[in-house]
Amino acid sequence: MTTPNPHFPPQQQPATLAQPTSAATLYRATYLHTPRNPFTHPDALDAQSDGGLLVQDGVILAAGPFADIRVAHPDAPVTDLRGGLLLPGFIDTHVHYPQVRVIGGLGLPLLDWLDQCALPEEARMADLAYARGVARDFIGGLIGAGTTTALVFGSHFAGAVDAFFEEATRTGLRAVTGLVVSDRLLRDELHTTPQRAYDEGRALIERWHGAGRTLYAVTPRFSLSASEGILDACAALMRDFPGLRFTSHINENTREIQTVRDLFPGARDYLDTYERAGLVGRHSVLAHNVHPTDRELSVMAAHRCTAAHCPCSNSALGSGFFPLRRHLDAGVHVSLGSDVGGGTGFSLLKEGLQAHFMQNLMPGGVPLSPAHLLYLATLAGAEALDLPHTGSFEPGRAFDAVHLRPAPGTPLDAVFRHAASPERALAAAFATGTPADVARVWIGGDTVLGD
Ligand SMILES: Nc1nc2[nH]cnc2c(=O)[nH]1
Numbered sequence: 301m302t303t304p305n306p307h308f309p310p311q312q313q314p315a316t317l318a319q320p321t322s323a324a325t326l327y328r329a330t331y332l333h334t335p336r337n338p339f340t341h342p343d344a345l346d347a348q349s350d351g352g353l354l355v356q357d358g359v360i361l362a363a364g365p366f367a368d369i370r371v372a373h374p375d376a377p378v379t380d381l382r383g384g385l386l387l388p389g390f391i392d393t394h395v396h397y398p399q400v401r402v403i404g405g406l407g408l409p410l411l412d413w414l415d416q417c418a419l420p421e422e423a424r425m426a427d428l429a430y431a432r433g434v435a436r437d438f439i440g441g442l443i444g445a446g447t448t449t450a451l452v453f454g455s456h457f458a459g460a461v462d463a464f465f466e467e468a469t470r471t472g473l474r475a476v477t478g479l480v481v482s483d484r485l486l487r488d489e490l491h492t493t494p495q496r497a498y499d500e501g502r503a504l505i506e507r508w509h510g511a512g513r514t515l516y517a518v519t520p521r522f523s524l525s526a527s528e529g530i531l532d533a534c535a536a537l538m539r540d541f542p543g544l545r546f547t548s549h550i551n552e553n554t555r556e557i558q559t560v561r562d563l564f565p566g567a568r569d570y571l572d573t574y575e576r577a578g579l580v581g582r583h584s585v586l587a588h589n590v591h592p593t594d595r596e597l598s599v600m601a602a603h604r605c606t607a608a609h610c611p612c613s614n615s616a617l618g619s620g621f622f623p624l625r626r627h628l629d630a631g632v633h634v635s636l637g638s639d640v641g642g643g644t645g646f647s648l649l650k651e652g653l654q655a656h657f658m659q660n661l662m663p664g665g666v667p668l669s670p671a672h673l674l675y676l677a678t679l680a681g682a683e684a685l686d687l688p689h690t691g692s693f694e695p696g697r698a699f700d701a702v703h704l705r706p707a708p709g710t711p712l713d714a715v716f717r718h719a720a721s722p723e724r725a726l727a728a729a730f731a732t733g734t735p736a737d738v739a740r741v742w743i744g745g746d747t748v749l750g751d
């Protein structure tokens with residue numbers, strides 16, 4: 301695609317920042333990243349077959365060919381990661397914490413899947429001990445897949461959201477999440493009131509927003525289950541606490557869309573239910589958007605909000621083909637989400653592959669190169685969440701990284717050993733890589749998986 305995206309100009313960074321003053325580590329690896337957006341910059345992929353990343357206090361100080369970095373920093377100890385691929389940590393912009401134990405409810409459309417699979421499990425999160433176990437399973441799954449930052453749909457229960465933030469803090473995950481709020485059409489035990497939504501949200505924000513690596517996301521489940529009163533309570537939180545993120549669902553399934561139309565007879569369309577409440581902005585991430593109108597796309601672009609594309613979920617729930625070309629042509633920013641448990645697992649490699657398949661198969665689909673897939677799985681998420689210190693290996697950014705190192709004898713190992721270029725190896729990682737190939741994960745320079 302050649303449509304420029306004016307909302308996220310490439311960061312201008314010097315190749316090397318300050319000289320290190322205390323111990324720094326030089327990582328030697330085949331690395332790839334997308335410091336620019338390949339939908340707008342044809343040469344956005346930076347691939348170094350023998351690269352060096354100088355890291356100090358969790359921040360990348362210098363990046364480039366290993367030989368160049370070595371000459372400039374002859375005394376830095378070297379960690380040799382050759383033999384695999386080093387990528388920026390993945391950024392999942394739509395994934396449900398309470399659904400990790402119900403992945404795989406295949407064969408149902410959205411509203412039936414919610415009734416039969418997701419919501420009964422979400423009701424169990426009232427039990428704090430249960431929620432703590434789910435938080436461990438969930439965050440273990442994310443990090444195990446190489447995800448270092450996630451915009452997470454939380455729980456309807458404030459205690460379970462606390463449990464999530466505690467586990468995120470313990471593990472070091474960069475997490476943006478919040479209390480999910482609804483007041484109709486789910487199950488009684490998942491419903492709240494506007495006042496309680498505001499009060500519980502405020503208490504969680506005061507505890508967790510900006511604490512360490514965690515941020516708060518105001519999260520009405522979707523307009524189908526949220527009255528205008530709940531949406532207004534969400535807007536009040538956004539007004540009262542600047543810097544919060546906002547997330548919800550939109551235009552996923554045709555039955556859902558018709559129900560929202562019936563519930564909001566005065567709204568122009570689905571987006572308008574959020575827009576009228578003042579919830580659409582630069583810090584808004586709306587998941588799915590499989591069936592948008594042109595008006596919705598132009599308003600999303602004007603407000604610089606993001607559509608989180610969840611291709612495995614769209615396939616598993618039969619929601620439809622994501623109109624990526626229409627989003628790009630309208631100037632709407634797009635990132636990637638696994639949508640566990642409507643989605644089929646945590647790997648953004650798999651999501652990238654499924655996005656590629658679906659664009660290949662749909663009329664007017666966008667051909668997605670390995671660079672596009674890497675961008676969607678990394679920098680696009682950093683842009684969506686407005687986290688400019690993540691998403692690539694540019695100097696000045698945090699060292700959030702995933703080392704893919706397939707076991708000897710596996711097909712991916714064979715490809716890595718014989719690939720004609722790092723880009724070919726990257727394509728193979730998307731085609732066939734899984735969490736079993738994730739050897740080590742760093743967040744802010746800390747090893748959070750592997751050794
Ligand atoms: N895929 C998906 N869509 C939703 N819309 C409202 N809730 C959900 C959910 O849990 N998963």
Ligand SMILES: [Zn+2]
Binds near residue numbers: 394453549
């Ligand atoms: Zn979802």
